[in-house]
Structures are given as structure tokens and as C-alpha cells.
Amino acid sequence: MNRTAYLIAALLFVTAGFLISNKVRTGGGDTAIEVSRNLWRVTVVMNIKGEGARAKVRMTLPKDSPRQTIYNEHFENDEMTFYIRERPVSGNRIGFWRSEFLDGSKTLEYTFSAQLRGRTFAVAPEIVPWQPAQFYPPEFKTWIESSKLIQSDNTLVRRQLKTIIGRERRADRIMQKIYDFVRGEVKYKSEKGSKSAAQTLEKLVADCGGQARLFAAFSRAAGIPSRIVGGLIIQGGVKRITHVWVENYIGGEWIPFDVVNGHYATLPDDYLEMYRGDYALVKHIGLQKFDSFFMIGTEHIPPVDNPWSLYALPVHFQSMVKIILLIPVGALVVAFVRSVIGIPTFGTFTPVLLAIAFREISLWLGLGCVGMIVFFGWIFRSLLDRLKILVIPRLAMVVTMVTMMVLGIMIVGFHAGIHNILYISLFPFVIMTWLIERFSVTEIEDGVPTAIRTLFGTTLIAVAAYYLMEEHQLRAYLFAFPEFLLVIMGLLLLIGRYTGLRLTELWRFREMNRLNNEERPKAEGPE
């Protein structure tokens, strides 16, 4: 009997191992090995602190393009409202984080995987049109016109352009000349705020932002649609600074130019594009503190073209799925603690439900609430006992009392400034009522010490399950590889066949030790 169980468990482990390694190696499709060199996992971390009012953060999220594939996006929104909007003109995809009332600190994390490819373009030798505004379709308007910081109709800019290109009308030659000028004449200096195009031309010293703007201004003045593109130069580690470069529309395609790092009509495979247009990557209002950085590491899972993957689910539901995935983990903790360690609990899965509730309100607040509700519930129920109320109506009265207590806690806590407390509305009422009932009955039948011991055991396991569920790595890993549930199943199978002594039994039967010490161990054993 034992052997069958071990066999099935082994089978589960092997199957899970096979599926997971398969996913990592080939992603279920056919991807070449050299592709794996350019897989990156990027986490954008934003640490914010509110000023006690409405707060909003917006960040442009990267998109797929011929040069990059973005996949396996993962959002940790720290309870802020979150939604994504697509902007038709620029084509940018923007994530919004909002809170109606924020006065504490929050950490927002956006993680994604990116597969990058280098690409080189040929600049077509086409003739630049006389009237670009009429030539190009209306959506190109922003890329052709002058703007506040890209002053393509500034007199000095136009005069300088004439000097650079003279009468040239071929796009490829124009680009080379503009490129050589900006790269050659403007010195690079890292600056706190980027200069506009005109300022850059005046001072001839600028950071990547100023140089890009000047380049774009020249391009637009020459009649070529041009736009700023922002993103990240990928390299393992932590980065704080983004980079900008320029794309020009020539010969029917957008061709990249980076004057700062010397890329002409080409981009290497470590440029990650995050937004288009002359914006900042992140904008925020209502915050007294804002700090962001990027954590970049290598990725092992190739882009999976798998519509059945969990990542294909809408972002809002992904967070629910993450909770669902954690329930077997909690159950594993309970099974281990009950069967191997031997701590008693009220109910088998009450600790898991409590742990999930603790994740909504903070742990200490949750423990405090459980203690308080059970204590007052126990007193209330004992009073009802004296009135000789029938069991079911009495249970219902306790549920009503728990509801009243929770409402009271919410109001008092809110006025005391603990805004987290509002999430107690998600607290499992039924579980609490049931807990109170079991506590009371145990107290009556077995005495207060036993009742408290069992309650302690229940909360202890709830806390252990809570910490396990809080593990970021575990959550992300489970989400990426739900096959891991097979491993949990196998572990549970093994625990189910554990016939050894429980840890608490070693304590419970400790008196027997005296027998071992008194008599000398016999030569033949119990056999």
C-alpha cells in the first residue's frame, strides 16, 4: 500500500518536473537557443508616499514591436485601484494607479519579461516632400509640427539647419548630415532637467533628452516626421535612469537614431522601448515622495505563444488567481502541522481562511481582531446560554453580534486613522462565528486551558500559512508554473502516508523515558 502511494507521488514529481523544464526550455513552441541570450525580466519599483489626499500615478507600459516581445506581465498594486488605457495617437499603453485617499507609503511593482532583438535599417534615398503637413496622413500631425520643447520653427534652428544641409532634398543624405552635426557638435552632459531643442543649440551641451529634441527639431524642420522614443538600456542589476532617442519616418518606416551612443539607423539588442512621444515615463500627482528604479535580471522562460497560459487572463483576475493558487500551499502547511507536528486546531482549514483574511488587513491587526472577536463572542454566547436559547437561533445571534462588532471596529478604526481596517469587511464572518462556537463548547467541556491552547494552535498555523503566502517569489513562481500544484499533491500524498510519531507525541509520552532509563536496554528488541 505504501509503495503505491510512493509511486504515485514520484510520478507527480516527475510529471511536474518534466512540464516545468519543458516550459523553460522550449516554451511549448519552437524557439532557437540564441534567443535565450536576450530574455530579460524587468521589475519597475515605485515607492510612493501620499500627502493625505487623492493620489494618482501614471506610467507608460512597454508594448510589442518588431524589435521586442513583452510577456508575462505581473502587477503588485498594493491595494491601489489600477487600470490600463491605450492612447490611439501615440499608440502608448498607459497604466494608472489611483487612490482616493493616500497618506501612507505604498510600493507598486510592475514586472514583465522582454525579448529584445537588434535591428538595422536602410535609410531610403527618397525625396523629402515640400508640404509634409499635406503629404502625410493626419495622425502624423504631432510628429511634423513644432512643439514647445522641439522648436522646429525656431529661427535659429532653421538657420542652423540650412547651414547643415544646404539644398539637399534626399532623406538619407539629410539624415547623415543632421546626425553628424548633433553628434559632433553637441557635448554630452548629464543634467537634471533636459533642455529644449533651442536651448541645446544655444549651449551645445545637453543630456540625451536635449540632444534628442534638437535632432528631432532639425528633422521636422527638414520636413521629416520625427518623434522622441524613451526606454531603458538593459543590463543586469538596478537602474535608475531611462534613456531617450529619436525615430524618423522615412521610406514608410520608423527608423531609430541615437546620437548619444552613436547608433545610426540601427538599435542594438539591449534597447528596450517603453514610450513614444516627448513625455516622461512616469507622472504623478498628490504625492509627497516618489522614488522609482528598475531591477533587471535574466529571464529563463521564452515568450510563450500560449493562449491557455494564466498570463492571458485579464490583469484584474490575475490577482484572484494568485490567491487561489496559494490555497493549496496553505493546505499543505496545515496538513504538515497537523500530521507531522501534531498541533490541534479548530477545524481543518480554518487557519488557511484566516491567513487569507490576514492578507487583506495587516497581520497584527488581523490577530488583534480575531482575539477580540472571539473573546467578546465567547462572553456573549455564555450569556445567551443562561437564557436557554435554542442552538441554531443562538448561532444566528452570535453571527449578528460579530457583524455588529466588525462594523464598530471599522468605524472606530477609521476615525483613529487606521485606514487599513476597512478591509476587515472581507473578514470571514461565518468562520469567526464558527470559531466562537467551537471555542465555547471546548471551554465548557474541556476547560479554559484546552480551549486557549487549541485557539493558539489555530492562529499559529494561520500565521505560518500567512508568511508562506506572503513570499513574493513563491507567488510569482506558482503563477508562472502552476504545474507546481502537482508537486504539492505529491507532498500531500507522502504526508498522508506518514505513520511516524508526531512531534507533540514525543512530549506527551515523555514519561515513558523514565522506563527507558530505569531498565537497561535488552539485547533482543520488541520483536
Next chain:
Amino acid sequence: MIGPAGLRRLGLLGMNRRNSRYTLAHNPRRLYPLVDNKLLTKEILQKHGLPSPELYFQIQNYYELRFLGPRIEHLNEFVLKPARGAEGRGIVVVADRNEKGWVKASGEILSRADIEYHVSNILAGLYSLGGTDDVAFAEYRIMCHTRLASLAYRGVPDIRVVLYQGVPVMCMLRLPTRESDGRANLHQGAVGAGIEMRRGVTLAGVHHNRFVDRHPDLGAPIAGMSIPFWDDILKTATQAYEAFGLGYMGVDFVIDQLLGPLILELNARPGLNIQLANRTGLIPRLEAVDRAGKTERSTWAKRLELSRVVAGR
């Protein structure tokens, strides 16, 4: 604390092993109601001619509560129990009757309303395993046999016989204390005394998982007492196996002053403290039973004989 190796040397049976090797393996689930439901147990015992306390009446529905009054009107003493109660929960022992009402063994006075309330609690399943609806019943109140009275503090001691595949493997005498409030439940503070199975004589005791030699309230020594009707007890227990068919079970006896040994209830999950009470582990004896052939277990007489051999381990 003691090391697992030490406990293994003593052959100590832990909960995990008991559940997987013995109760899960030898107790078919469908037979559990026969021992979990005390009324069913009584029925079966009666059918097989095995002794148990007389059943006075049972109450199954709320509307029957109005007939409770007339039923207990003429009773001076009885025991009220939930049919599906576990570990002695929900039991009320009425010892006397006066003009104010019925008097519990502890001296507390109960009015008719109190008793009705208790019965309605039982019916609602407050004490039943799993909280399901239950049946309340009243039975004959045991008068403790004089020989055991010296070790009983305000309650009735009981004798548990654990049988494996119908072979008695270990026995324990459970003595109520003041702490256990007259109940013979080790978890609630009763004292457990091991019994030397062949002669029916008590060994030393255990109280709250610690070895003791004397009753905590009465001071009398625990070891050396001879249990009356011991051979009858073992024989009845062995015969109960055929009636119920559970491979691993405990049979609880009480010894009445007038009627002798009566079976109080059966248990499909007998606890492990019996090992502490007997100062030895169950595993060697269980394995000895396994090693014995089927023929040695075919009749109750043969099984009794086997238990004498096994007890030598």
C-alpha cells in the same frame, strides 16, 4: 522530551500509525455508526445477548419534549445522554429527586425546564460528532461496585478493553477525580490505571500524562487491586467482536453493584493513553496478533487464549 528512537524501542503507537495501519485499515467506515450511535450499540448488544444498562426512553423530535415531563416524573435517578456524543460530552447524571427538582451527582438541582433545555441542546446536535442532529435517551444509572468504590471519586470508574481483530490486547481502568468532575475521561483529569490482562490486577497509574502511584484526591494506592468479574469482562469483550466486526476497537465496561459488568459504549478510535497507563507500547502486541494464524482467531475462546499469549509481550 524523549527521542523517537526511545519511544520506538518501547513499541509506542502514535496517532499517525494508529490511524493508517489500524483504524483506517481494519475499521470499515460503514460500521462506524454502530459504535458512534449509542442507541444502535445498545440494540446490537441486546440482539447478541451482551449486557448493557437498561434503556428507559429516547427522544428524537422536539415535539416529544412535551412528553419528557411524564417520563421522568417517576424517576429518581437516571442518566441523560446524547446518542452521538463523543468523549463523554453532554451527559447529565441525575442521582436523586426532591421537591425542588432532580439532583445531579454534583449536588446541583435541575428543574424540568433545565432538563428540557439540555435535551433540546442534544437534539440540535450540540454534542454530536460533526454537529448533526441527534437523539437523546435516558438509561439506568450505574451504582458503582463496592470493590471499586474506594478508588472512585464521585463517579463510576470504567474499564476499557482494546481489541485488535477480536483479540484483547490491552486494558485500562479509568478512575474519576474531582478535577474530572466525576467523569472517567483521561483528557479531563481522570486517572488511568493499567491492568495486567491475565490476572485482572491493576498496575500503577497515569494522570495528565505523568506517572502516579496514588489517587490524587483519595490518596489510595492504585496498583494491586483485583478487578471483580474479570474473566467475564474479557469474555464479553471478545464476544462483542463478532457482534460489531470492527478490527480495532475499545469496549468500555462499568461494574454495577447489582448487575455486574455492563457494556457502556464502544469506541472505534480508542485513544493512545492506554499505553501510558500500562507503561508499555501497543505495537509489539498488535504485531503478535498479526503473526498469529487465522485459525487461532476463529472463535472467541481461541482469541481469549491468544490474548493471554500476547499479554506476555
